[in-house]
Amino acid sequence: MNLPLRPRDLALALLVIVVWGLNFAVIKVGVADIPPMLLGALRYLLAAFPALLFVKPPKVPLRLYLLYGMTMAVGQFALLFTAIHMGMPSGLASLVLQAQSFFTLLLAAWWLREKWLGNQVAGLALAGVGLVLIGSAHGASMPLAGFALTVAAAALWGCGNIVTRAVGRYGPMNQFAFIVWSSLVAPLPFVALALVMDGPSAVLAAVQNLSLKSMAAVAYIAWISTLLGFGLWTYLMSRYPVNRVAPFTLLVPVVGLTTGWLVFGEALQPVHFAGAGLLMAGLAVNVFGGPVWDRLKGLARESVR
16 A cells, blocks of 8 residues: 655655765765774774664574675775765765665676566666766766775665565564664774774774764764664655655755755766766656556557557
């Protein structure tokens, strides 16, 4: 049943979108003073503690905790944090990362043998052209390496989505608790990466010189974006059909791009706007185009008769 969101739940959905949209600007603030890998370690350490003291771990195989933590947490955010640290504009990062939905389609077709619908193929084509246009405008305002790392982060998010589907086979569970306990996987790999990439002395110096601004950024990313954001999102997904809730994520880049422009003066080139429009159009066709595609197929059958 396609129930509309109650006013209170609509407000919560919009709150999540604002929280997630602002998160990219906060990441940019965080990586300005904290090495990216150390920021990742601190984020997931705070996301796990003390929350795990209040929720029991869901009965899910350990391998799925590890896979989720290494793809959705370590893989995705090691790449994203590094990309923004290298100069990827926070607003464009919020947009390009939405390509995760198409990597999910590709991985689901390859790994889960899911068949594509016509609207999904059309959406993938539009988004692909949009990403090419955005990437073609690399330069001082958007390093090509930063763009490539953000696309790779989207691919790792897609991998995490496939793991999430595997987790869902173990029946109804407290998804918030799963997120909390899977956060335990990330701190040690992030610390290891920080030690290798930045060196022990740089990591120690960064920890000793944490400013209030840096600590506030870590707290926001861990508690507001991760725990509050995903907690509310899980609540909404449990109460309404996916097709009523999922489209709200299309608004995340709107908040991210606006925040990047207002806070950091991130200006987009015309080709960025064109690419952004195609990427958003592809996402919209993917999310909303199913009924239209079904109607077109029905008309085609009738014409054959």
